[in-house]
Amino acid sequence: MPESAHEIHARAVDALRSPAVHEWGTWPFEGPVRPRALAAPGPEPQRDGEDGVDCSACAKPDSDYVWTDDRWRLMALEPTGLPLILILEPRAHHDGPADLPDDLAREQGIMLGRVERAVLSVGEIGRVHIGRWGEGAAHLHWWFIARPAGLPQLASSMAEIWDDVLPPTPHEVWRENVARVAEAMQRG
Ligand SMILES: [Zn+2]
Incomplete structure (x- = not known):
């Protein structure tokens, strides 16, 4: 029990x-x-887009994303302490890996690697932390959290707290980081 x-x-x-x-x-x-x-x-808190109702992710236009295709969309969060944080979502509303259809689940495995490579292509990235929590929003979203190379103090589960402790990445640096990810995603 x-x-x-x-x-x-x-x-x-x-x-x-x-x-x-x-x-x-x-x-x-x-x-x-x-x-x-x-x-x-x-009680469990109400999440955004529970059961696909009034889902913010479903309602977002492609212009909010740095890269899209027929089935997946990749978004960059505004500058924070770490060099880059990206969110990967299936275009269709699915709650989590447990309810993805098999073809999308297979593709998800490929996408996780593809986005990780794109983040590493930015340069000066030590590790890419990849996570899925699903606590705030029901629409499946994978986090890609870039930890700078050469700063192992920011490693692992504390990286997300360091993200709020470090001052935000300068806008022009962040824009270039995002552009490199978009380029790498286009290249495939
Ligand atoms: Zn949705």
């Missing part, structure tokens, strides 16, 4: 741990931390 939210909460609420984050090379902050109180279980 899997644990319910109430069972997890009851077991954990008074047993939260404080990991030694100050010893982690990638931890972005100084000073001690203590965990927040564990909130009581509640």
Whole structure:
């Protein structure tokens, strides 16, 4: 039997741990931390475009994307601390890998590699973190998070926090990064 939210909460609420984050090379902050109180279980939040209703991604025009084809669209987020963050979506509304038709699922595997290569083609990229959470929006979207080469302190799960700690990438640099991705995607 899997644990319910109430069972997890009851077991954990008074047993939260404080990991030694100050010893982690990638931890972005100084000073001690203590965990927040564990909130009581509640309903799952409403996501954008649940069941395809009023979906923001479905409604976006192709002009909002840096590259599109018949089945996929690739978008760049506005400049943040990391060099580049891109979002890959199937054109059709699907919630996640679990509900993709087989042909699209096969193509998804190819697309993940193709977008990673395009991000690496920007240059000065150490790693491309690829993730899918689906917590805020129901329309399947893959994150491509570019971690700069030569700054391993920004590695792994802390990269997204460093993204908010570092000042935003200058607009002209970001525009060039996006243009290189678009070029690489065109080349195929
Ligand atoms: Zn959608």
